[in-house]
Amino acid sequence: MDQEAYRHVPYDIEVEQALLGAVLVDNNTLEAASALLKPDYFYDPLHRRIYETMVQFNERGLAITDLTLHAAMKADPGLIEVGGQDYLTGLAKAAPAMPNLRDLARILADHAVRRSLVRIGEDIVNGAYEAPREKTPGDLIQDAEKALYQVSETSKYGKGPLDFSESLRLAVESAEKAHLRGGRISGVTTGFTEIDGLLGGLQPSDLLILAGRPGMGKTALATNMAFNAARIKARDMEDGVEDSAGTSVLFFSLEMAAQQLAARILSQQTELEMRKIRNGKFSDNEWEKFVTAMGELSNLPLLIDDTGGISIAQIAARSRRLKREKNIGLIVIDYLQLIEPSRRAENRVQEITEVTKGLKNIAKELNVPVLALSQLSRGVDARDDKRPVLSDLRESGSIEQDADVVMFVYREEYYLKSREPDLGTDDGRKDHQRWLERMEKVQGKAVVMVEKHRHGATNSYDLQFDDRFTRFSNLAE
Numbered sequence: 001m002d003q004e005a006y007r008h009v010p011y012d013i014e015v016e017q018a019l020l021g022a023v024l025v026d027n028n029t030l031e032a033a034s035a036l037l038k039p040d041y042f043y044d045p046l047h048r049r050i051y052e053t054m055v056q057f058n059e060r061g062l063a064i065t066d067l068t069l070h071a072a073m074k075a076d077p078g079l080i081e082v083g084g085q086d087y088l089t090g091l092a093k094a095a096p097a098m099p100n101l102r103d104l105a106r107i108l109a110d111h112a113v114r115r116s117l118v119r120i121g122e123d124i125v126n127g128a129y130e131a132p133r134e135k136t137p138g139d140l141i142q143d144a145e146k147a148l149y150q151v152s153e154t155s156k157y158g159k160g161p162l163d164f165s166e167s168l169r170l171a172v173e174s175a176e177k178a179h180l181r182g183g184r185i186s187g188v189t190t191g192f193t194e195i196d197g198l199l200g201g202l203q204p205s206d207l208l209i210l211a212g213r214p215g216m217g218k219t220a221l222a223t224n225m226a227f228n229a230a231r232i233k234a235r236d237m238e239d240g241v242e243d244s245a246g247t248s249v250l251f252f253s254l255e256m257a258a259q260q261l262a263a264r265i266l267s268q269q270t271e272l273e274m275r276k277i278r279n280g281k282f283s284d285n286e287w288e289k290f291v292t293a294m295g296e297l298s299n300l301p302l303l304i305d306d307t308g309g310i311s312i313a314q315i316a317a318r319s320r321r322l323k324r325e326k327n328i329g330l331i332v333i334d335y336l337q338l339i340e341p342s343r344r345a346e347n348r349v350q351e352i353t354e355v356t357k358g359l360k361n362i363a364k365e366l367n368v369p370v371l372a373l374s375q376l377s378r379g380v381d382a383r384d385d386k387r388p389v390l391s392d393l394r395e396s397g398s399i400e401q402d403a404d405v406v407m408f409v410y411r412e413e414y415y416l417k418s419r420e421p422d423l424g425t426d427d428g429r430k431d432h433q434r435w436l437e438r439m440e441k442v443q444g445k446a447v448v449m450v451e452k453h454r455h456g457a458t459n460s461y462d463l464q465f466d467d468r469f470t471r472f473s474n475l476a477e
Helices: 013-025 029-034 045-059 066-073 077-082 085-093 101-130 137-152 164-180 193-199 218-239 258-270 274-279 284-297 312-326 348-366 396-402 412-417 426-442
Strands: 207-212 249-253 302-305 330-334 370-375 405-410 445-453 459-466 471-474
Touching (some): 013 029, 013 045, 013 085, 013 101, 045 077, 077 085, 101 137, 193 459, 207 218, 218 249, 218 258, 218 302, 218 370, 249 312, 258 274, 312 348, 330 348, 348 370, 348 396, 412 426, 412 445
Parallel strands (some): 207 370, 207 405, 249 302, 249 330
Antiparallel strands (some): 405 445, 445 459
16 A cells, blocks of 8 residues: 655755855845744744854844854854854855845745644644544634634734843834824723723723613723724724724624614614614615715724624634734724633632623734723622612622723613602602703713723713613713
């Protein structure tokens, strides 16, 4: 029986030698290759060490020659084995006359990615055969998808510690981005001026929690934020603006169907009440407005996933794929308590802990803000003062701990409506007058309270809320 030919891992020693030789002949060529090349791309360990030494010389402003390299590496066992300085001199002599360093670097990068895929494939096969019983197939799939995502991305996610100088550079870049936007925000816009001003926009790698009791409008507020970010991105794309405060948005709607969410957005933008959209009872002018809005919104970079009972592992996998394919810059989840944990725990608190830690990991891994909605415990309704506090978060320990920002949405009008005094007595009529005065002050108003902000101050802001169109907007001065 014919045996399958043994397959070598992908590499090309001659290309590695050609690239190193070209740098020895002309040190300036290192700059052209360094943006695409990393030491790990060299398959031969000696070549990897030679390249690292070259980079160190370049950073220190030293000449890179066979003599200087040999002086720095003369004790290297690998270099001694292949002939020492003679090997380095041979690299320079055999260098291509007119090398294209970028092409050589791309070949090495391609081989390095292929070697990573081979290792991942081996890990998948070995894991499937040898995984311990407590590691489920779902865990294996998640590990494989995470590894594949890390290979596909060229950024620094999970690449280990950064030098402080690199961390400073990233911080300065963020500040510069805010400066170029007129000193407004460095993150993704919410569309709400005062919230953006406090948070600097929704920041990459942050987990943000938006919580409230049913009826407060947290889904409407999150939908408004997602729409605002996507709309600004679409507008800037049309205008050719590269550095946009908007972004493509992935919205996981675990409670509401995608069709219902789209209808809400149409209601907000056309100012047609939801009942009309559901019933289809339009005047001719309203129908024309409806169709026009539908055409304008059809290119909105907003993706809605309405899979019910989705797990944190599935959210992570789909987010990685869409980050790679659509470059999403914001993930919204409605809502946290409906996410299934990857495995059942002893109690609900432990399950929520796994979910919140998973969401924070997604935010860090993909370097995007994750906005997750959360229910509040019923204890709020039992108090005279209905304004929520951090301890009202249901299964609050891990939510409060893992979140970078915690916001509450509160509408006093919602509670005050149900407390209308009886007009049957003189005292009742007086109470009713006071109730009317109070209703006038709070009607159509909502408060967003930023109760935790890991990166700065906390504050509360008033917004306008129109319950006919489930729409929040900035409150006029």
